[in-house]
Amino acid sequence: MKKHPIDELFARKLAEHRQEPSQKAFEKFQARLQEKQTKRRGGVFAINRNWGYYAAAAGVVAALTIGILSQHNPDNGKMAYSGKPTNVETVEKPAAPVNQDSAPAIAGTETGKKVNTVEQMPSAKLTNDIAIAKRIHTPVKTSAIDETTSPIEESTDAIAQNQTEETQHTLLQAETLTGKTAADVETFSDENSSIASKYNIGETVVVVITPIAPGEETLTQPLVETESSVEEKAEKEKSFLAKLYGEYKHFKYGEKVDLKGIGVKDAMAKVDEGLFKEEREDVRDFVQRRIGRIQRRE
Amino acid sequence: MTRILSLFTNEYDLARAVQRQDSKAQTRLYEKFASKMLAVCNRYVGDKMEAEDVMIEGFMKIFDKIDQFTFQGSFEGWVRRIMINEALMYVRSKKMIAVDLEYAIEEPNDSAFSTDLEAEDLMRLIDQLPEGYRMVFNLYAIEGYNHQEIGELLGISEGTSKSQLSRARTLLQSKLMKLEKSVI
Known part of the structure; x- marks a missing residue:
């Protein structure tokens, strides 16, 4: 539409017209800006006098969240080293009485450092067998014990590197009062040992491994949830739409599609017009092919 | 581009x-x-x-x-x-925007308008317009709003907006002619 000549004249001359503001206007602007920023720095607390209530509410929400999360994750630290299901209870005991004879020897070899010593004590719970682990200072390792205590050996080796050459490896020898042989201990430990994982330099940690009678295994096994079961659980909790979208992605990338697995028995080739064209065609192809296959099978 | x-x-x-x-x-x-x-x-x-x-x-x-x-x-x-x-x-x-409900009786001349007047002179002419005329003319002629939008902005009807614009144009045209004559 043609513009009126008066409109055209004024628009041409005034649309981009400029008028320089005075210095006073700039000062006013700066003052207003400053005022605004001071208000903002006060933030929510300056503007809202009820901030105490909001803080309390936030605290309650945080406490509830922590509570819920901790209930969902009851195993916490125990899970750390349980790569496979185990039925062995791990108990930490103060090692003072056991280590009395060895402590001075180590202290003498080190330059003021304490050594991490770990002892492993197998004992049969039901038969009241008591195994007392006793550390002996010997330069030769017993192969059977060496195998059973390999995770611990690593730590003692690591510490040994910091020591002088005189430092001897502290090995473990199990003396069973009930006549269990070292071989028994070895085989038992290979299957069931669970090593207490958290120890620091300077601490003495005694690990007592207690085998559970065969009858008890079934009771103790569910304590540890494997990674695969967690994944399965997460998979089950997925919504139908999420599963369907997953199957669609499988189809898109040429992978195997299992529509029946998510409970889809039949599908219609009807697609929302609002979808993007490419996506729409993909979905249509996908649905039509699946229907074709299902019909062929039937 | x-x-x-x-x-x-x-x-x-x-x-x-x-x-x-x-x-x-x-x-x-x-x-x-x-x-x-x-x-x-x-x-x-x-x-x-x-x-x-x-x-x-x-x-x-x-x-x-x-x-x-x-x-x-x-x-x-x-x-x-x-x-x-x-x-x-x-x-x-x-202040209340003066709304003249009368339609412009005389439409301004449609012939092309050229002037050597500066922007400041044109600004002064606009300043001399009654409030209502000024608003509508600014919004329509310079900012490019349509009558419906102007009506919503100013709380007036489309018809009123049109009449205000027409009156504004007539007034501006006569003032421009006077100014041109005085310059010559």
């Missing part, structure tokens, strides 16, 4: 910085647009001192509403609209 795009990019960069409430960017925005926006405000308010106050309020509003800018189209256009709204609010709050 590339120049327009780069202009927009620069404007958008400035807008993003203002969104972060960066005080330097806010001052930069003032320096960039103040002279243009003062002219806009002055066209509606009719007094430079008052127009400066309106403009400063407009800038404060821009800083408050900057998150509403969607980065589509011209940032300057968005700034301008806020300034116009601020000016209209000011005029409304100060």
Whole structure:
């Protein structure tokens, strides 16, 4: 539409017209800006006098969240080293009485450092067998014990590197009062040992491994949830739409599609017009092919 | 095209910085647009001192509403609209906009108009218009709003907006002719 000549004249001359503001206007602007920023720095607390209530509410929400999360994750630290299901209870005991004879020897070899010593004590719970682990200072390792205590050996080796050459490896020898042989201990430990994982330099940690009678295994096994079961659980909790979208992605990338697995028995080739064209065609192809296959099978 | 795009990019960069409430960017925005926006405000308010106050309020509003800018189209256009709204609010709050319900009896001459008058002279002519005429003429002829939009902005009917525009044109034309004659 043609513009009126008066409109055209004024628009041409005034649309981009400029008028320089005075210095006073700039000062006013700066003052207003400053005022605004001071208000903002006060933030929510300056503007809202009820901030105490909001803080309390936030605290309650945080406490509830922590509570819920901790209930969902009851195993916490125990899970750390349980790569496979185990039925062995791990108990930490103060090692003072056991280590009395060895402590001075180590202290003498080190330059003021304490050594991490770990002892492993197998004992049969039901038969009241008591195994007392006793550390002996010997330069030769017993192969059977060496195998059973390999995770611990690593730590003692690591510490040994910091020591002088005189430092001897502290090995473990199990003396069973009930006549269990070292071989028994070895085989038992290979299957069931669970090593207490958290120890620091300077601490003495005694690990007592207690085998559970065969009858008890079934009771103790569910304590540890494997990674695969967690994944399965997460998979089950997925919504139908999420599963369907997953199957669609499988189809898109040429992978195997299992529509029946998510409970889809039949599908219609009807697609929302609002979808993007490419996506729409993909979905249509996908649905039509699946229907074709299902019909062929039937 | 590339120049327009780069202009927009620069404007958008400035807008993003203002969104972060960066005080330097806010001052930069003032320096960039103040002279243009003062002219806009002055066209509606009719007094430079008052127009400066309106403009400063407009800038404060821009800083408050900057998150509403969607980065589509011209940032300057968005700034301008806020300034116009601020000016209209000011005029409304100060005094009632005179609304002449009479339709213009005499339509202004449609022939092409050329003048050697400067922008300042034209600004003075606009200032002399009655309030209602001035608002409608500014919005329609210079900002490019249509009568429906003007009606919504000013709270008047489309018919009233049309009549105000017609009257404004007639008045301006006669004043222009007088001015041209006096210059010659």
